[in-house]
Amino acid sequence: xKIFRYFLHLVQLGVVYGIYLMDDLYKNHLGxxxxxxxxxxxxxxSVFGSKLFLLPLALVVLALFLTIKKRDVERFILLLLGLLFxxxxxxxxxxxxxxxxxxxxxxxxVFLLQLIIVLLKRS
Amino acid sequence: xxxxxxxxxxxxxxxxVVYSKTEEVHAADKSSKVQRLVKSKDIKDDDxxxxxxxxxxxxxxxxxxxxxxxxYGEGKDYKKAHxxxxxxxxxxxxxxxxxxxxxxxxxxxxxxxxxxxxxxxTPVVVYSSDINAAARVAFVAYWLGVDEVKxxxxxxxxxxxxxxxxxxxxxxxxxxxxxxxxxPGRPESLISTxxxxxxxxxxxxxLVLASIRSWKEFTGKTSGYDYIxxxxxxxxxxxxxxxxxxxxVAQLMNNDGTVKEPTKIFxxxxxxxxxxxxxxxxxxxxxxxxxxxxxxxxxEGWKDVKLFDGGWFDWDKAHQKDxxxxxxxxxxxxxxxxxxxxx
Numbered sequence: 264x265k266i267f268r269y270f271l272h273l274v275q276l277g278v279v280y281g282i283y284l285m286d287d288l289y290k291n292h293l294g295x296x297x298x299x300x301x302x303x304x305x306x307x308x309s310v311f312g313s314k315l316f317l318l319p320l321a322l323v324v325l326a327l328f329l330t331i332k333k334r335d336v337e338r339f340i341l342l343l344l345g346l347l348f349x350x351x352x353x354x355x356x357x358x359x360x361x362x363x364x365x366x367x368x369x370x371x372x373v374f375l376l377q378l379i380i381v382l383l384k385r386s
Numbered sequence: 387x388x389x390x391x392x393x394x395x396x397x398x399x400x401x402x403v404v405y406s407k408t409e410e411v412h413a414a415d416k417s418s419k420v421q422r423l424v425k426s427k428d429i430k431d432d433d434x435x436x437x438x439x440x441x442x443x444x445x446x447x448x449x450x451x452x453x454x455x456x457x458y459g460e461g462k463d464y465k466k467a468h469x470x471x472x473x474x475x476x477x478x479x480x481x482x483x484x485x486x487x488x489x490x491x492x493x494x495x496x497x498x499x500x501x502x503x504x505x506x507x508t509p510v511v512v513y514s515s516d517i518n519a520a521a522r523v524a525f526v527a528y529w530l531g532v533d534e535v536k537x538x539x540x541x542x543x544x545x546x547x548x549x550x551x552x553x554x555x556x557x558x559x560x561x562x563x564x565x566x567x568x569x570p571g572r573p574e575s576l577i578s579t580x581x582x583x584x585x586x587x588x589x590x591x592x593l594v595l596a597s598i599r600s601w602k603e604f605t606g607k608t609s610g611y612d613y614i615x616x617x618x619x620x621x622x623x624x625x626x627x628x629x630x631x632x633x634x635v636a637q638l639m640n641n642d643g644t645v646k647e648p649t650k651i652f653x654x655x656x657x658x659x660x661x662x663x664x665x666x667x668x669x670x671x672x673x674x675x676x677x678x679x680x681x682x683x684x685x686e687g688w689k690d691v692k693l694f695d696g697g698w699f700d701w702d703k704a705h706q707k708d709x710x711x712x713x714x715x716x717x718x719x720x721x722x723x724x725x726x727x728x729x
Contacts, residue, residue, distance in 0.1 A: 291459035293477070294633065300483055301613030 268337075268380050275376050278369055285365045296361075303364050307357050315367070319349035322374055329381060337384055341377045348374055420640050421647035423682065424539040434524070434681045435539045435645055438548040441511055445471070451509045452502055455542075456523035463515060467552040469538075469545055473502045473559050475512075477519055480526050486700045487672040488578055492569040495526050502559045506531055506566035513538035513545070517643070518635060521677035525693060531571015537681060540644040575680075577667055577694040580704035580712055583620070586667065586692075596626035596660045598670040598679050599698065603632060606716035609698070611671055620701045621713040621727055623669075624658040627651060628679055632671055635678050648682055662688040669694035 288295045306312040323345040330338045348370040357363040424435045436444075444451050453472040455464045461474035468474070479498045481487050489495065504510055510527050512535070514520035520537050528535045538544065546552060570576070577583050587593055597603075597619055603610040604625050606617040610632030628651070630636040640646050660666055666688065668676040673695040683691045696704075704712040705728070713729035 291462055293458040296458070297483070297487075298612045 264383060268383060271376050271380050271383075275373050278373050278376070282362075282366055282369055285362050285369070289362050289365075299362060299365065303357055303361065306364050312364075316349075316352050318371065319345060319352045322371075323349050325378075326374075333385075335384070337377070337381050341374070341381050344370070344374045344377050420642065420644075422539070422640065423645040423647050423685065434535065434537055434685045436511065436536045437539050438545045438550060441469070441536075441538055441545070442548070442550055444509065444511065448509055451511060452504050453538075454502065454510060454512045454523060456512050456514045456519045457516065458519065461556075465555055467542065467546075467554060468557075469513065469542065470551065470553045471557060472513075473557050475502070475523050477522060480523065481672075486579075486696060486703065488695050488700065489526055489529070489576070489673070492530060496530055496565050496569045499527060499530065499532070500562045500565060503562045504532060505562045505564065506571065507533055508562075509534040509536070511536045511538055513541045515541050515543075515643075517541070517639065517645070518674035518678050521681050522674050525575075525677040525680060529572055529576050530565075530569045531567050540642060543643055575692055577692050577696075579696045580620075580701045583667065583694050583696070583701075584711065587622075590665055592664065594660055594664050594666045595620060595623045595694065596655070596658075596666050596668050596679075597623045597698075598626050598628040598635065598668055598675045600629040600631055601625070601627075603629075603671075603698070605718055608632075609702075611699070614671065614699055614702060616702050616705075616714075618702070618705075618714040618716040618728065619698065620669075621715045621729070622719075623715065624660060624719070626658065626660050626668065626679060627654045629670070629675055635675050638678060638682060645678075645682060648686060652686070662686070665690040665692070667692040667694040669697040671697050672699045673697050 289299055290296070306315075323342070326338070326342040326345040330342045348367070351370055352367060355363055355366075360366070424433075424437050426437050426439055429436055429440050441453070445453070453469050454475050455461065455468050455472045456475050456477060457463065458477045461476065464472075464474040475498065480495050481489055499505075499510075504527070510524070510532050512520045512524040512527070514523075517537075520541065524535050524537050540547070542552070577586050583595070587595075599610060599619075602608045603617070604619055604623070606619065609615065609617040628635045628637045637651060638646055638648065655661070662683070666683070668679045668683075668691065670676040673693060676693050676695075676697065680691055680693050701712055701714070705714050709729050713727055715725050715727055717725035719725045
């Protein structure tokens with residue numbers, strides 16, 4: 264189980280590296296850029312997009328709850344990731360960061376992987 | 387048993403040798419069938435497509451010549467290798483999403499070229515790994531009024547194949563201040579938006595609206611793009627066979643990335659009424675592929691060709707707002723039973 268947790272941490276690092284890849288793709292591949300731009304504006308214009316800040320907020324509350332319940336490194340990382348996601352979601356915007364929603368999706372994924380790690384450790 | 391095995395092995399070996407030889411012959415046949423638009427010995431002053439040898443000589447004879455590498459983005463490939471002295475132009479400098487991926491206003495585009503030292507009288511040669519990107523940027527230079535605009539047939543590959551040297555990194559341009567003429571110098575070559583197209587049709591009802599898009603796009607089976615939700619074509623459009631997908635003009639190109647001699651393709655276009663004697667507006671999704679067709683027809687002496695830059699992207703948006711003014715056809719327009727008009 265310990266090895267699996269380490270494996271998941273490696274997956275997290277790979278997913279974070281995905282941010283760099285997405286940025287590079289956006290800046291150098293026309294089709295990708297146009298598609299990302301199109302879908303990002305679609306998300307922003309939807310109800311889901313306008314309420315999206317609630318997702319990291321809920322995740323932070325969950326992380327806080329788990330950290331208070333039992334303090335260890337994995338739960339602390341979970342809280343930090345939740346806060347990072349929340350900060351990203353509230354401080355940055357699509358107008359200034361074209362891959363805003365892609366990064367949001369990646370941060371959410373990293374958080375969920377960390378949550379799995381925490382739950383695995385708990386069990 | 388051993389004998390039978392030996393005979394079968396011999397037969398298989400013979401079959402393999404015969405097959406590989408046949409493949410070689412087929413490959414040789416294919417390469418001998420390559421018919422290029424650009425013939426090194428016959429390049430005329432008013433041609434738009436030139437080869438590497440011509441460019442090499444031009445750079446030697448006229449040091450004012452500006453070579454441009456056109457592509458979307460930061461120019462990663464350009465930094466790895468480019469024609470000596472060439473400048474990178476990001477296609478985002480001449481078009482934006484806010485503008486429906488249409489070419490920006492003439493003053494903004496003029497600045498893009500002035501920054502690279504290009505004025506009205508500067509010979510400009512554009513190349514790219516994507517012929518459509520080269521044609522797109524070359525078209526803007528042509529529309530602005532640059533006297534001599536050329537496209538390097540085959541791009542950097544052709545340059546390297548000719549064994550000419552390349553450089554790495556970036557090039558610093560000396561900006562020019564005065565373009566030397568009003569822009570756009572050739573406004574008649576561009577139909578920008580769907581409203582402009584309707585106006586052009588009103589002015590000349592005989593105007594041929596030629597779609598450079600693939601058959602699947604033309605008949606409304608696909609929009610061709612994830613960012614275009616609806617499929618179809620402006621009503622009255624005819625099929626100018628050129629593309630296999632929404633990202634190529636494969637029917638106009640040889641396998642080595644050079645432009646095909648277009649006699650056969652023009653014959654296919656003629657069946658749809660796309661002929662050199664008419665006013666023809668080429669379009670595609672957002673104006674890239676159509677720019678290539680624009681220059682090929684120009685080179686072949688078609689007098690009244692235009693680029694409908696807005697293309698299907700702009701027409702579809704206009705149709706969503708006002709279907710009766712911007713009607714759409716879905717299907718094969720040659721057969722009334724197979725086409726649906728949305729208006």
